[in-house]
Amino acid sequence: MERKLSSPMAPTFMVSAPGKAIVFGEHAAVYGKPAIAAAISLRSYLLVTTLSKSRRTVQLNFRDIGLNHTWEIDTLPWNVFHQPSKKRFYSSVVDSLDSEFLEAIMPHAQAVSKHLPEKQRKIHIKSATAFLYLFLSLGSSKSPGFIYTLRSTIPIGAGLGSSASVCVCLSAALLIQIRALAGPHPDQPLEEAEMQIEHINRWAFVGELCIHGDPSGVDNTVSAGGKAVMFQRNASGPPSVIRLTKFPKLPLLLVDTQQPRSTAIQVEKVKTLKTNHPEITEIILDGIGKIATSALELMPSADFSGNSDALGHWGTLIGMNHGFLVSLGVSHPRLERIRELVDYANIGWTKLTGAGGGGCAITLFRPDIEDQTIEELEQKFSAEGFQIYEIILGADGVGVLWPAVFRNGTNGKAGEEIDQKMFENADGVEGINQLVGVGVQENREGWEFWTRDVFPR
Ligand SMILES: Nc1ncnc2c1ncn2[C@@H]1O[C@H](COP(=O)(O)OP(=O)(O)OP(=O)(O)O)[C@@H](O)[C@H]1O
Ligand SMILES: C[C@@](O)(CCO)CC(=O)[O-]
Ligand SMILES: [Mg+2]
DSSP: OOOOOOOTTOOOEEEEEEEEEEEEOTTGGGGTOOEEEEEEEEEEEEEEEEOOTTOOEEEEEEGGGTEEEEEEGGGSOHHHHTOTTTOOOTTOOOOSOOHHHHHHHHHHHHTTTTTSOHHHHHHHHHHHHHHHHHHHHHSOTTOOOEEEEEEESSOTTSSSOHHHHHHHHHHHHHHHHTTOOOOOOTTSOHHHHHHHHHHHHHHHHHHHHHHHSSOOSHHHHHHHHOSEEEEEOOSSSSOEEEEOTTOOOOOEEEEEOOOOOOHHHHHHHHHHHHHHSHHHHHHHHHHHHHHHHHHHHHGGGOOOSSOHHHHHHHHHHHHHHHHHHHHTTOOOHHHHHHHHHHHHHTOEEEEEESSOSSSEEEEEEOTTOOHHHHHHHHHHHHHTTOEEEOOOBSOOOSEEESSOBOSSSSSSOTTOBOOHHHHHTOOHHHHHHHHHOTTSGGGGTTEEESSOOOSOO
């Protein structure tokens, strides 16, 4: 059965999904080793506006990367996607990309931002490809016109799962539009909510495939489900995912090198190393997996507040994990500089997080470190051009604001629509958070999440 995207009368709505920090196991996760990751309080927000019946266009307005492109719905390659032999039904499990689909999309994705320098254009093409693949897989040629406006507070290409959070937003929005999802609502049975998260997650993975090449699926899994997970890819079938209900409250600092890089390229680097030095690389990847397993074993007994033993064990594992990642060639001099500054001060353990090659590092502080010592370190980071993020681990997963109206009158009149221009023009991260940030208590009103609070913050 083919489902139609919702009618022209549908109200404007918004979806949101978090970024993530991988605490243990990046890169090894691609090769089926376990990884531990947590959703963070930085998020992406996608506003979906339905156009009047006569305007049959779809507009992708991805403000953070300066992408704004409109396609005529009738000119998109629906015939290729909807061939009887290939039709991807809304409930299918898709775990690889179809080369014929990609070929059909390519001219439409490449039509974006023709006049930009190659590097920037590549970013646009990746996002447009992910969008078109999902839109054509899930939507219908009879679709009314839409505008998809996206803003994110997650730095792009910094290892914090920006791509996955965008893909989760796109997947959730499209599945809502074809009415393949009920809820979320507060009295929804847990099992039903979990199934819907999984549905969103699977299509988000397809988006990640368009952006990354060979993603393990850990980023979209933790972004969709929120909180924290132990994730392990299986040789066939879906990955094994354990939701971690007792994730410790960690004294953590997140530092961005501001050195951009692409996850796909870093993953490719490890692949080449594995081809050239299969045995040694396998030992390293296996070692990383053992670290994640060991960290998980420590967790049920770990009360990290004031328990220096448990904290110290995790710290040692963080240091070892980083060492292995250095051996895989995915660190960067700027990441090593962060580690060096923390090591000199002897106040904690540092590892890169995400794909490396730049991007972010996490530092776990030793117990009883004076606030002043941390402040001094933060000043050094700022002076050397590093950016510090304050994050909370264990954030909510994907959520919906339906309809997208202000509930309490803090930002606009209660009941007034969050219109596209207002959202588009929100001033930077602060402006986005003030307008719609679900981390801001007043803005949470009206948002519904499929995830439940499994551990206290
Ligand atoms: N806010 C955004 N707007 C539009 N596209 C985005 C946005 N954030 C990420 N993307 C897309 O995702 C790509 C970056 O993904 P990439 O996987 O390289 O980095 P990341 O997801 O931030 O880091 P990691 O995968 O290591 O956690 C960009 O090139 C762009 O195509
Ligand atoms: C580097 C990697 O392990 C994590 C990227 O956040 C890639 C992946 O698992 O898809
Ligand atoms: Mg990514």
